[in-house]
Amino acid sequence: MKSILNRRNVALSGGPSRLLAVAHDAATQRTAAASDAAAHDPHAASASGSPADSVVEIESRAEPAAGATLPGEGASGPRPVSTLHAVPVMPAHLNGRPVQIADGAAFEALRAADELTTFRVYRCFAYTVSLFFHPPTLGYFVALHQESVLWRALKANDLDAAGSAFHLMQEQATRLADGETRRAQLVAQNAELARLIEESETQAERLRVDLQRHSEQEQTVTGRQHQVRKEVAQLEAQRIAAQAQLNKAHRALHQLKVATSEGVPHLHAR
Template sequence: MKSILNRRSAALSGGPSRLLAVAHDAAAQRALSRDAATADADPANAAHAPAESVVDIESRTEPSASAAMPADGGPRPVSTLHAVPVMPAHLNGRPVQIADGAAFEALAAGEELMTFRVYRCFAYSVSLFFHPPTLGYYVALHQESILWRALKANDLDAAGSAFHLMQEQATRLADGEARRAQLIAQNAELTRLIEESEAQAERLRVDLQRHADQEQTVTGRQHQVRKEVAQLEAQRIAAQAQLNKAHRSLHQLKVATSEGVPHLRGR
């Protein structure tokens, strides 16, 4: 120990003298004791090993000792510890708390909340409220007008972020409802088109049946007309022959009658 102190005094004799604060904690004492024990155990190695000053020991045991000391050499001030409030949840770095459902419904029933924004999607609705007495904001998610979730924020930005997240959640929850409504409308449209197509096809079948029946009726009528025409034509021919025969008989009678009349010559 004396040899170490003598070496330190010799190293400092060439420069200006200054007062150094020596750490007297347990770590420095243990380091000094360890070095002294090593020197006593192996004097040869201690003679060849480089001398280690108390400052080196202090820097080894306290790496930030020089930085910890203030510029004026006085004691370093210790900052006072303060209790840090723990928030139940955070949203984009802004504090957002889970609100008491009963307290929120009491405020809503007492008409103490001002509505800032409302988003509705099928059975889900998201609302952003402002509570003037406490300068607080509430974001509530309702399903079928029943409160599902409520959040409380201290500033409008945090409340707006919570509102947008709940809006996206409500939209995702309502995706099935939207798809169901679309499918119901599409099925109703397809049913209507099927009914119209079937009705049009039925009308076409009725028209075709009516045309077929009418064609059959016309065909039968034409056959009957042709038959009657043939009969009338035969009757006409027979009547014409009878008329010709009557004309011949009449002519013969006229001729016979003319033969019995004397022939008179003109003057």
């Protein structure tokens, strides 16, 4: 008993101890020994005292030591596991405001029944983002359609959350339509390039026609100039011949005049 009490004092002072295991083992052995002694000699068992009382006393004294945290075992021993509790599932949040996934069939039914009021619409090629208001429930719906087919639908309790969801879906639709945007731009650019190519080819054809006409006209002018120079040369030769003939005629005429004048008598003036 003194040994057990000494161990208890050591455990309480901070030293390592195995008091709980030793106390229980000693109590078990003493209980078994007392049971055997009682079976052989009932009077000896009563004289020696109640073994159960001793076991209870030892366990009661050992209880505080068992609950104490030992420096050596606190770091390496297993940590206590906290009790698990049911946690309510919260809907997704956008900017701290609740937004839930809406039932597609219920949303389509409300839309078919004309119970939704359209607040905003964003259209980008085949994608359409719409913000609806449901007056009976004061709720809001944000829907994304692709080719007029519902793709996603969200439900919100206030306009701010619905507006945030609308902007997110708008950005998503814009990203999804980036390919369509690029395709439309390339189609327009290719059409513009084709038009410019056609205009360039037309202008080049006109220039080729002009050059051909200029070349033909130049050949015609060159031929005409050659013909004119030839005719001028011929006419010049004819002029020279005619001038020579005229000069000859003038000389003959002069000689005739001289010969005629020789037969006329000279009259003296009075």
